[in-house]
Amino acid sequence: xxxxxxxxxxxxxxxxxxxxxxxxxxxxxxxxxxxxxxxxxxxxxxxxxxxxxxxxxxxxxxxxxxxxxxxxxxxxxxxxxxxxxxxxxxxxxxxxxxxxxxxxxxxxxxxxxxxxxxxxxxxxxxxxxxxxxxxxxxxxxxxxxxxxxxxxxxxxxxxxxxxxxxxxxxxxxxxxxxx
Numbered sequence: 001x002x003x004x005x006x007x008x009x010x011x012x013x014x015x016x017x018x019x020x021x022x023x024x025x026x027x028x029x030x031x032x033x034x035x036x037x038x039x040x041x042x043x044x045x046x047x048x049x050x051x052x053x054x055x056x057x058x059x060x061x062x063x064x065x066x067x068x069x070x071x072x073x074x075x076x077x078x079x080x081x082x083x084x085x086x087x088x089x090x091x092x093x094x095x096x097x098x099x100x101x102x103x104x105x106x107x108x109x110x111x112x113x114x115x116x117x118x119x120x121x122x123x124x125x126x127x128x129x130x131x132x133x134x135x136x137x138x139x140x141x142x143x144x145x146x147x148x149x150x151x152x153x154x155x156x157x158x159x160x161x162x163x164x165x166x167x168x169x170x171x172x173x174x175x176x177x178x179x
Contacts, residue, residue: 008118008140010068024093024104026064026075030115030142032086041132048082050122051139063141064091066099068118070141074100077142089115089142103144116145 033045055062064075077091093100106112123136 008120010116010118024075024095024100025090026093026107026144027090028088028115029085030080030087030089030117033084036131040130041134042127043086043134043137045084046082047134047137048080048087048139050136051119052080052082055139062089062139064093065118065141065143066103067145068116068141068143072099073097074103074144080139080142087117087139107144112144112146114145114147116143117141118143 031043031048033043033047036042054060062077062080063070063073064077066072066074074097075091075093077089079088079090081088093104095101103112117137117139118141119137119139121134121136122138124132124134127133
């Protein structure tokens with residue numbers, strides 16, 4: 001976890017390669033519940049529920065950024081939801097954005113495979129081990145990142161075959177470079 005000084009905290013997640021289908025689709029877990037990350041935080045089930053509900057009521061969006069840089073949006077998150085495992089996201093890289101094309105190439109090469117959330121803590125408590133248990137957070141953004149903080153929560157479809165993913169990555173890279 002890190003902070004930018006404006007109340008926004010950053011939490012890195014990670015795992016299997018990014019899934020790219022239909023040329024630009026990205027899907028996976030941006031956060032996994034109940035696992036202590038390298039910063040000593042544990043996101044608890046339900047932590048995102050109120051934030052997602054408020055965003056939906058206001059018509060707001062969680063931003064897709066490159067490396068947490070607000071000056072570099074690279075796509076759109078079409079679906080964000082909590083399930084029993086964590087915070088699942090699905091979105092699209094925008095082929096008209098140069099950084100999105102570069103992100104697709106880096107994903108295809110295996111140079112990046114992490115997701116990270118940008119959030120503000122609304123409610124947390126400490127457990128007997130000194131870990132911070134995040135019970136409610138205000139989700140601001142989910143970024144594609146190089147260095148994940150939570151190795152159990154990377155982007156990608158767990159059920160996809162590695163060879164199929166490689167073919168999808170190659171096709172996505174070619175399509176994005178052609179634009």
